[in-house]
Amino acid sequence: MTSRNASHAGSWYSDSKPELSRQLDNWLGAAELSHGPARAIIAPHAGYTYCGACGAYAYRQVSPAVVKRIFILGPSHHVRLRGCALSIANKYKTPLYDLKIDAQINAQLEKTGHFSWMDMKTDEDEHSIEMHLPYIAKVMEDFKDQFTIVPILVGSLNPDQEALYGDLLAPYLNDPQNLFVVSSDFCHWGQRFGYTYYEKSCGSIHKSIEKLDKEGMDIIETLSPTTFTEYLRKYSNTICGRHPIGVLLNCIKVMQKQGYNMSFKFLKYAQSSQCRDMNDSSVSYASGSLLFES
Numbered sequence: 001m002t003s004r005n006a007s008h009a010g011s012w013y014s015d016s017k018p019e020l021s022r023q024l025d026n027w028l029g030a031a032e033l034s035h036g037p038a039r040a041i042i043a044p045h046a047g048y049t050y051c052g053a054c055g056a057y058a059y060r061q062v063s064p065a066v067v068k069r070i071f072i073l074g075p076s077h078h079v080r081l082r083g084c085a086l087s088i089a090n091k092y093k094t095p096l097y098d099l100k101i102d103a104q105i106n107a108q109l110e111k112t113g114h115f116s117w118m119d120m121k122t123d124e125d126e127h128s129i130e131m132h133l134p135y136i137a138k139v140m141e142d143f144k145d146q147f148t149i150v151p152i153l154v155g156s157l158n159p160d161q162e163a164l165y166g167d168l169l170a171p172y173l174n175d176p177q178n179l180f181v182v183s184s185d186f187c188h189w190g191q192r193f194g195y196t197y198y199e200k201s202c203g204s205i206h207k208s209i210e211k212l213d214k215e216g217m218d219i220i221e222t223l224s225p226t227t228f229t230e231y232l233r234k235y236s237n238t239i240c241g242r243h244p245i246g247v248l249l250n251c252i253k254v255m256q257k258q259g260y261n262m263s264f265k266f267l268k269y270a271q272s273s274q275c276r277d278m279n280d281s282s283v284s285y286a287s288g289s290l291l292f293e294s
Contacts, residue, residue: 027056037063040180044285057268058287074128081155102148166250184241190281
């Protein structure tokens with residue numbers, strides 16, 4: 001058995017099972033169930049001190065009793081990747097319990113010829129997938145032997161590639177027993193990120209950042225991949241999970257053509273700090289949920 005270690009435990013989140021469990025329970029308890037049961041969620045992947053409370057709003061919409069398989073789409077932060085890659089591990093360790101990887105689905109995806117494999121170092125270095133594992137383990141703990149995960153590392157895709165992966169993954173989104181977790185932070189603002197877009201008419205810098213993020217969030221709620229691509233081209237907003245979001249929007253587009261009605265709603269927005277001058281920096285976080293309308 002090849003296990004991926006919880007390499008960010010003890011730094012980005014607690015490696016103590018009781019403490020981590022209590023934190024997650026508290027955050028989930030403070031979030032309202034208002035747009036569930038989710039078929040897909042968008043949630044952040046920073047350290048839990050920054051975004052743990054925000055992430056709970058997405059995970060609160062999950063109905064664990066119906067979920068049998070969880071696809072986790074995370075952007076690649078450390079390696080150049082032109083497509084998407086799967087994990088060679090059999091399980092992912094978390095401080096709560098181990099999560100089993102779905103070898104059958106990995107084999108199906110590999111057969112398409114459009115997926116490569118992460119090496120273990122790439123897998124363990126990447127936080128965009130790992131930061132979701134404790135939340136998944138927590139919301140699924142009553143059914144911990146009854147579900148599998150499908151981690152997918154998403155590279156720098158062009159719009160045609162986002163559409164291709166949307167086509168490939170749409171049949172899985174169509175299955176009500178599957179949940180898609182799309183991992184993304186929003187604006188990374190400041191000189192250290194090389195991004196200092198500022199609309200002075202907003203007043204404070206943090207208000208300008210919020211306006212920029214909210215415009216992107218509103219577009220995601222329209223479920224239009226092309227409009228989201230145009231928004232990114234216009235503002236170059238540093239949304240690190242823009243490609244996983246693009247893949248999800250293209251999955252949804254395929255489903256809409258088949259006559260399905262869906263609605264996406266953002267439920268929480270937060271910033272790591274409030275930028276007031278050009279030497280400040282912050283990262284934004286947003287949590288939302290996709291519903292299939294009956």
